[in-house]
Amino acid sequence: MAEVKVTQPVKLVQNAQSTTISGKDFSVSFDKMTGFMSQMTKNGVNLLVADGAPKLHLWRASHRNDDDWAYQQWQKFGVNALQYSLVDFKVEVVDNASVKVIATTKADGKEGFGVYHTATYLVKGDGSIKIDNQVEFVGFRINLARIGVRMLLDKKLDRMNFLGRGPFENYSDRKSSAEVGVYEIGVNEQYEYEKPMERGNHEEVSWAKLSGNGMPSLMVKADEKLMQVAALPHTDEQMHPIEYKIDLPASTSTVFCISTKTLGVGSGSCGPRPLNQFQVFAEPTSFTYAIQF
Secondary structure, X not given: OOOOOOOOOOEEEEOOOEEEEEEXXXXXEEEOOOOOEEEEEEOOEEOEOOOOOOEEXXXXXXXXXXXXXXXXXXXXXXXXXXXXXXXEEEEEEEEOXXXXXXXXXXXXXXXXXXXXXXXXXXXXXXXXXXXXXXXXXXXXXXXXXXXXXXXXXXXXXXXXEEEEXXXXXXXXOEOOXXXXXXXXXXXXXXXXXXXXXXXXXXXXXXXXXXXXXXXXXXXXXXXXXXXXXXXXXXXXXXXXXXXXXXXOOOOOOEEEEEEEEEOOOOOOOOOOOOOHHHOEEOOOEEEEEEEEO
């Protein structure tokens, strides 16, 4: 399918600390010191919370007994506490209606584990951002929970419509009963386990739209390779150490994960771990998604 030519102009403003690209009713800013997106604004409303930029995300709050075999690796190699640093940051004006930002960051774990992530953002005047991601690992070929990105959005974005498998949560090895369709869910209305853990994953998602009362909406689209998404009121860091859900802190954001690979569930609590084809390994990976304001 031929790509539609965008003619709406964009404006590029740069200083020593930041790069801002703006168009009609939207703007996107990047922090030159970190390489990460610092603001994503529509109609004057910043949809990202502080430090909520899309960042590479590789682990999950353990599914208790089912995930303990993998969580031991995430902890040993620091996958659950990566330290990010900027490697390279470039800005290219493509034409009057589009600007490209290329940011390479390195995330360091422990025991020699690390990962380079190059995100190429193509921002166009129609309010679209196409993000190409290249991921290269350093160190051992360990098991991961996912390969994707996580962004922290304004918690008022508390509804998600999507085209994918649903309406209930599903994973790569537990999805056949979840039919592909268009669904709407409330971020705060999903099933919540008594012992907090990662949840709410949806497989084979073509697009997902986050919205909220009085808020501009945010659409995320997959390319030809479908994605997995989840929108939750808490981060993995908030959920994992908590023994019971009643002790979870108040939500401060809508935690939105977009993944190209997600670890299955398996039956580690009473049987084997996920089959090999449902595991995720630290191997070179590329994926693309698009944001539409």
